[in-house]
Structures are given as C-alpha cells and as structure tokens.
Amino acid sequence: MPTIRKRGQYQWEAQVRRRGYPAQSKTFTTKAEAEAWANMIESEMSRGVWVSRSEAETTTLYEALSRYEEEISLAKKGSAQESSVIKTYKAVDLAKRPLSTIRSADVAKLRDVWLKEYKPATVLRRLAVLSHVFNVARKEWGMESLSNPVELVRKPQPNNARTRRIGSAGEAASEPQDDRDPDSERGAQDGELERVITASNSALLPAIIWLAVETAMRRGEIVSLQWKYVDLKRRVAHLPATKNGNARDVPMSSRAVAVLQTLKDSRDAKVNPTEDDENDADLVFGIRGDAVTRAFERAVTRARKIYLDECWAAKLKPDGKFLTDLRFHDLRHEATSRLASIFPMHELTKITGHRDPRMLMRYYHPRAEDLARKLS
Template structure:
C-alpha cells in the first residue's frame, strides 16, 4: 500500500506511527528523524495535536458493532470490561505485544482461567483492535505476534445406555424431608432436569437452544420444531419424536417459553449445580450437557440415519463437522469387527 511507518524506542518507550507524507524510504527516514528531534525537545504535540485514540473509544466502537452484527454481544461486554479494568483507559498505540503477553499471563493466573477461556479473551481483543485499525484509530494490530495458548481438546463423550438408566433413576429419586410443621414429605430436587435432558437426547439441540425454546417455534400439527435463534444464525427444522411430544404436552404453560425454572418461573440461565450433583450421584464421569448432542448424533448415525440428514438436524455448516461430532463406542467397533470373523 506504499505506506511507511517508523518504529523506535526512546527513553524506554516505543514509538510506532505512520510517516505522514513519506513516499519512499528516504523521506520516511527524514520524517522519523524529525519526530525523534521533537520528542527530545518535548514538542511531539506540535507534530500531532489531535487527541490520541484510547481504549475506551475503541471499546465503544466495538460494542456498537457487536450489538448489531454478533451473537456474542453479552460476552463481548464482559470481555471489554475486563480489558478496561486491566489496561485502564490507555492510548491504543500503547497496547504493545509485551503488554498483551502480560495480560495473557495475569488473566490466567489471577482468574485461574482455562487456556480456552484466555484464548476467547485474546480473540475478542484482536477483533476489537482490527476494528480500530479499520477505523484508522490504530496503524497496526499489536496482536500479530501474540500466540494463543494451547488448548486441551475435550474428548468427545457419548452417554452409554447403562449410564442413561442410572442418570434418570437419580433424577426421579425422591427424598424424604421433614418440614417446619414436622410433617414428612417427599421431594424430587432433580426432576426439573428430566424434560431438558430428554429434549437434548431426542433432538441434539444445544443447551441454550433448549433454554430459549418458545412455544411459537413448535408446530404440533406437523410435529416439528423450527429453531430461529441458532448459533449459525440460520433457522432449522427438527422433527418431534413421540417421546419428546409427550414431554412437550406435559410442559404446556401460559408463558412464552417451553421450559421454565420452577424456582423463578422464568427461562433457565444455568443448571450446572443440579446437573453436576446428579451426575455425581449417578457415578457418571467426564460428561457435559453438550455431550447429549454428541450422543444424539452418534445414536442416529449408528442406527442407519443418513449423515446429511443428521447434519441438517444438528445445524452443522458441513458434513465434516457432523463427522467430527460423532463417536462410535468400543462396543459398536467390536460388533463391526466380529462381522469380519464370519468370512
């Protein structure tokens, strides 16, 4: 693009900006010499008396963009709050690769964050700084030399039939308690998880898609769910199984959302505490709610469903993504190999 930049350090501070009016190396070096001289005189402001773009200004532009164009607006608000708290309202040009490396190290240590979480912060920071470059608030994104942390890829996990049996036994288990009036009664503290898990296993829907499922998305006449708020931004239709239809009929209420938190009568935001407790009681290890999605995909494929059909149900952008999400268990592999012994 035939633009020339100067970069040098003086008195422990790094200077990096465009050489205004420079058309070749010679004029760029001349401009750099003038800048150095003015810095030594304390007159740098004579060269550029415009207020320097700050982090707060870049955050404002980024959040305005994110609110309109991204689904991750809420997480972007959280990330930028952390940026401002850590860096302060410094000039954008003072955010150097070294400062970002310090941020990467400190955020992991102070918040005990996983590598994947730190990388999400770095990704948001890079996008914000790219937008600042696009708006000519910054000459170059300092993230160019910052490497992301190595992530431990989570091994795909599928719920085994015997685990599913134990899980629902614990969910349906009643506990005898004594009330203030000393009367005994039976409570079912985990029963609210049952319809959510059945929906996940019967559809392969993501957790937040289940939490945000609305009655308006369900066609009871033709028995399908049409999801409008998806991760990909594209709507998709999912047929309703007989088992899920029973759950939906039992869940009918007079509100906008299908599944309501019994404590708040509002849509769910989180179920981690109850979910982790019931997993522990059922002796199911290394399992996340998202693994119900893997389980649904695997079960469909293992029972002869066409991979493109499964791709459409799950809402994957390509078949290769669906293949990565599926997992054949050891028992299925053994059965497949035993076929060969008959020859």
C-alpha cells in the same frame, strides 16, 4: 520544516504544519524523540500516506471496550458471554493504556498469565474479542493507523475438546454388561441421565434435558423455542434463528414429542394465566439459558451425593467418574453420537446445524464396541 521547542526543564514539543493537513503536535522527554517523530510525520504527509493517530493515542482500551460493548457486542447472540470477557479485560492494567501504545508483547504477556489458570480454548476466545475490538476501531472508528497487536501473537493450541458421554439406563439395558469397557476414555456411565433428572428440583429441567439429548439442540435454541414453531403431528421443531445464523428444522423422536405434548397439555389446562404467563405464552419453557445451566449443575451435584450415600450404605467403592465432570452441553455431544448411528453424515449436519462436517466430528464420539459390531 517541523518546529522543535523546549517546554519546561524536561519536555520537548514537536510541531508539524503542512498545507492540506491539520497541524500536528506532540510532547516528548528528549529532543531526539521529538525530532524523529516530526520527521516521520512530515515524511508521511509528503508521500500522501499520513493518517491521523490522535484518536488512537487518546482512546484507552477501557473506553474502546465500553464503546464496543454498546455498539457491537450487544447486537450479538452471544452478548452475555462476550460481556463477561469484556469485563475481564477492563479489570487488567492494560485497559488504562491508549490503544496506540498496546503492542503484541503486551498481549502475549497477558496470554501467558491466563494460560496458567485457564484452558487454551478460553484464552483463544478472549484473544478473539480483543482482536475484533482493534479491527472495529481501525475500520469503523476512524483509527486507520491503528495496528492489531493480536494478529502477531502466537495463539495457544486448544487441547480441551470434550469427549464426555452420558450413560442412560435404557441404553444400557440393550447391551451385555460384560461387553462394556469400564475404563473408556469417554467416561460414559449407565443411568447417569436418569439420576440427574431424578435429583432435579426444577419443574422444567427434566423436560429440557430429554429434549436436548433427543434432538441435539443447543441450550439457547431450546430456551428460545416457541410453540408456534412446534409441529407435534409432523414431529418437527423449526428454529428460525440459530447460532450460525441459519434456520433449520429439527426432527423429533417419539420421546421428544411426548415431552412437549405433556408441556402443551399442562399449558392448555391453565384457566387463569398470570400476566407473566401471557407475556411468555409462546415460549415453550420461559427460562433463561444461564438458569438452565445452574439448575443442571445443582442436579448433578445432588445426584452425585445421593450416589455416594448409596455406595457408603452398601459398603461399596464409589466410581470416581460416575456423575462427575458433567456439563449441560455434554447432552448435545451425547445426542449427536446417538444420532450418528442412525443418520449418515450429510443428514446429521442438517439435524445438528453444523455447516462444516469437521466441526461435527468434535461432537461425534462413538463407542469402540459399537463400531466393532459393524465389522464383519
């Protein structure tokens, strides 16, 4: 029989002792709550289904997030992005509560607050991290009784898939201007790529941009590229570790080869390399991914300003879509769409690294006029 005793004026302590199980005790504000809890624990022990809840009841979400970041997140390739999500969770009031007290209603409330400020895909990524924290705690940290509140929460439908195309002056020269649709939903504009490259103050960004748009490689794959995996004669770059965990060989166009050849010649011409150069000798670029993103954003901003100055000087109305809403990842979109006009789908998946053709379709955005030309 469980023991119920009064402690102080407003507390009731319930104790359960049973052979073969550790003693359990918990304090409540009412006698009815204490009796209900004790009867539940005793019933579970009698049926052999009892599991300890003590760790889940004493571990706060903040503590679980810290342990998750140290033991799980740091081993992931996207640890930097996940660390940002963990930092966001640690700042909310929910982080102060024990894991066992967090319910799906709490998560749903947080979801609704975030949806007012962020796009559905961002909120989905945050929910995915929290879900993984609960699953790891339940499966690996001895909290078998813990339920995952994220599993019961309705997930927002992502509706922010990007279809942004980046125009190139070279590409535009091969098409009649009167055949192009200025109001295309993709917002492709002629010469954007060259303008961004010209406006860049970075010595490495132009080469990185050309390599991205010619090969469809991800930002992380480009900054991790090593010279020992680059075969300029065969025109192939080997990626031993990619986002999805599979190695792949990326064929390179003549322009991509020329870009890398120029970098290699410059590298080989160094007579007295510094210590940093020696440490990063095998990296093609030796720059962090976030630095690439910031350099690209600054170049786009400068290119847009130069374009506006030109329009005002010529007394022309600026195009509101030209050199706006551009992200570095759009280069992969653009490259995939260009390569799709050359390679069939099964070959394209090998180049871009997509395991599922349905995921590849998110990056393939052909121009309607290009498809129309293929019709007889």
